[in-house]
Amino acid sequence: MLQELKEAYGFIFEEELLKEIEHTGVLKIAREGEIIMNINDYISSMPLLLEGAIKILREDKEGNELLLYFLERGDTCALTLSCCLGQTKSEVRAVAERDTRFIMIPVSKIEEWTAKYKSWRNFVFESYHSRLTEMLETIDTLAFMNMDKRLLRYLQDKAKINQSEELQVTHQQVAYDLNTSRVVVSRLLKRLEMEGKILLQRNSIVVHEL
Amino acid sequence: MLQELKEAYGFIFEEELLKEIEHTGVLKIAREGEIIMNINDYISSMPLLLEGAIKILREDKEGNELLLYFLERGDTCALTLSCCLGQTKSEVRAVAERDTRFIMIPVSKIEEWTAKYKSWRNFVFESYHSRLTEMLETIDTLAFMNMDKRLLRYLQDKAKINQSEELQVTHQQVAYDLNTSRVVVSRLLKRLEMEGKILLQRNSIVVHEL
DNA sequence: CATTTGCAGTAACAAAAGTTACACTTTTCT
């Protein structure tokens, strides 16, 4: 584990903290599509991503979903962190976007390290900053953009996160993430294809403009 | 200042920290409508609200606006905090919702106190938590609600923040906050009035359902 | 191989939101 840990966090944390993480943290693996954390779950530890990607979703009472953002190697989830410290339930769902490896750190250590290591404090604040920024971007897309632009942005983000121009998704899955209907997605995708920005195949979308 | 400070923060911070705040902080006053902080401003201090209310707005390149949330007594702006620590420009605009009194704390102290006072750490984390939660609620309204519900919610929030059922606003001002057009706001307000939920007058809206 | 199931395309229509235009009233300014 140490090797992997150093690759992802070696430039951020000092030797001593890395050792503490290796000692206290628990390595976890999630398969693509697996629910890592659900809405209303009690949270007692936070994840440090080593490999893979996680998507964070919001859901309302009627079961409508919306993708908030993705997490990658070197990221942690500030919402989780926030929940941990406040002892509240999770406000979001976390699903493995692909096979993912991460280390779980118990709450007690989070507080301890915040007082003890400056690099940890910086990491925590940096993490809050990133997540707030991503939430702002999500708000921008919802408030200022039409569905066609939101859709293209979504495809580009997803391609980047999966490090592949070819996305293995159905129109229905895209519709869930954007909280719209399958028919709307199909319609707009067809338009994007005619504009030459993407290529449509069964169960897959190839994104040209990255 | 100490008296006011104790009223708003006495239950959160210890005596010693309150004295430090009184010593280092600078008292500021903003008149209703005044821009306290603008997009792309460099930020070197964070506000602690003593009295009044501040609204936080987002803007896109075309100049479209959207209200994100309100700050009240006892609040601070986590986005500001985030900007301070990361040395980045402000992502949002802060406007005094009514006459407001607040204390500005320089960045240097923020870092110092984070290491020194547990109560300060808790306050900072609690603040991040509140702001993240409010951003999530904003996202909920945008993603899951139609304009009529968003409008009613907005009126209720605004009434609460201003501690008055009667809001002194024009339809155009409401339209700016919700990023829609004046005509749409007038139309939906009329419907809300017919449903008996509000009362419309020139330059003012009385909210019945709180 | 026949049947079922999941996925995509598309038409037709409905609802929500945005736009343009204009009338009318109240307030402000000269």
Add this chain to the structure above:
DNA sequence: AGAAAAGTGTAACTTTTGTTACTGCAAATG
């Protein structure tokens, strides 16, 4: 007082998004 400006109400229309319904195709299943 008279003119201009600001605020509101409403009609008519367009665009965007959501909904329902049906088609055809491909993959999976028995």
